[in-house]
Amino acid sequence: MKLLRYGPVGQEKPGLLDASGTIRDLSGVIPDLAGAALSAAGLAKLAALDPGSLPAVPGSPRLGPPTSGMKNLICIGLNYADHAAETGSPVPKEPIVFLKSLGALCGANDDVIIPKNSVKTDWEVELCIIIGTKAKCVSEAEALEHVAGYAVGNDVSEREWQIERGGAWDKGKGCDTFGPVGPWLVTKDEIPDPQNLSMYCDVDGVRMQDGSTRTMIFGVKTLVSYVSHMITLHPGDVIFTGTPPGVGLGKKPAPIFLKAGQVMKLGIQGLGEQTQKTVAYES
Template sequence: MRLVRFGEKGKEKPGLLDSQDIIRDLSGILSDIDASTFTPSSLAHLQDIDPSTLPAVEGNPRLGTPLRVTGKFLAIGLNYRDHAQEANLPIPSEPIVFMKANSCVTGPHDEIILPPDSKKTDWEVELGIVIGSEGAYLEKKDALAYVAGYVLVNDVSERAYQLERGGTWDKGKSCDSFGPIGPWFITKDEIGDVQNLSMWLEVNGVRRQTGNTATMIFDVPTIVAYISQFMRLYPGDIITTGTPPGVGMGIKPTPVFLEENDIVTLGIEKLGQQRQACVRYKG
């Protein structure tokens, strides 16, 4: 099952994608797609619905993030060995965990807003995990049972804020628009092997990232179990899991970063594609 939210920003309606990729309006059944949607019982109820019984949405509406993010937006850094190498950073012995502010979340095709003084805004195609059940101190063997499904994430990052301004990474990861999510949420039963999904990203039509979730240092069960040792996980929490090589700061001999009017496109197998135009913040 694939869930979407469609409509103007701040006025999105819940929807379901049918087998023909037609959006079916769920607003007669749900008020929104939020944390309560991702519990096992709620997802089971939605999966029992025949999409053909729901109204088809006409036209090509804007897509918002496929869930209203009210819980935690967590992230894992340097989770691909060759990405750590291109960043000239040591291979982590444990997952590197940081936070992205909920206020950075945006739709999959909304603009990336470059901060006024930003000179090093970068891209990162990533697999996002959506939690479906509350849990803490989980064992790896049980961790997937707490996962509802997956989303595509662009972990947009301002590298100077992240690495040159002291403190934690969070301030380089949380600017407005730095968390495009979607186009859809997909339940884990439709993914198959989550550790074998191809992924890619292009800037202005030039391929920058090509990878596969098979090359993660820490796989999905390890990440979920690990984070649960430090904080309780709740339905609707999102964990974005790191990026393969090819980010702007790793380009040799001169790094390349996003500029106004650049176009970023990215995708992960079975999770759809995103497209973002870059604009400068104007107040």
């Protein structure tokens, strides 16, 4: 299934994308895509529905983040061998874990705000894991039992703040709109091998990233298990799993960074596409 949330910011309703590409309203079935709705039993209930029996949503509404009620936006750094190489960094011996502010979360096609005084805002297409049930100290063998599905993410990053200003990476990761997720949650039954998905990111029509989850250092099972031993994972939580090469920071002969008025388009095989316009900060 492809599950989504549609409507104005803060007023999103749950929905389902049917086989014809029509959004079907789920608000008469569940209050939101959160909590128990993301469990195996909750997803089975939704899968048993006849999409044709659900109200069709007219037009092309805004799509919000595909889950709500999350407690954590977790990110994994330098998790692709070829990305680590382009940045001149050693391959991590254990996953590098950092957090995005929940305020960074936004819809897949929402505008991305270039922060005030930013000069090094960058893009990162990433596979996102969406947690379905509470996970605490789970084994790798158990990990996928706690996963509802996957989505496309853009781990937008301010590199000066992340790298040059001292302290944790979080400084350059948690700005408003720096976490587009979606357009929808694709349930894990539709993605039998999350470690074999092609992915890309274009900026103004130019292909910047062209990679595959095959080059991930730590896979989905490992990441869910590893993080769950440090941070209790809750339904709706999102794990950004790292990015392949081609980020602006790694461009040769000189880095390339985003300016207001540009368009990012990114996608992952089987998970859909996002398109964001960059806009200048306004107080």
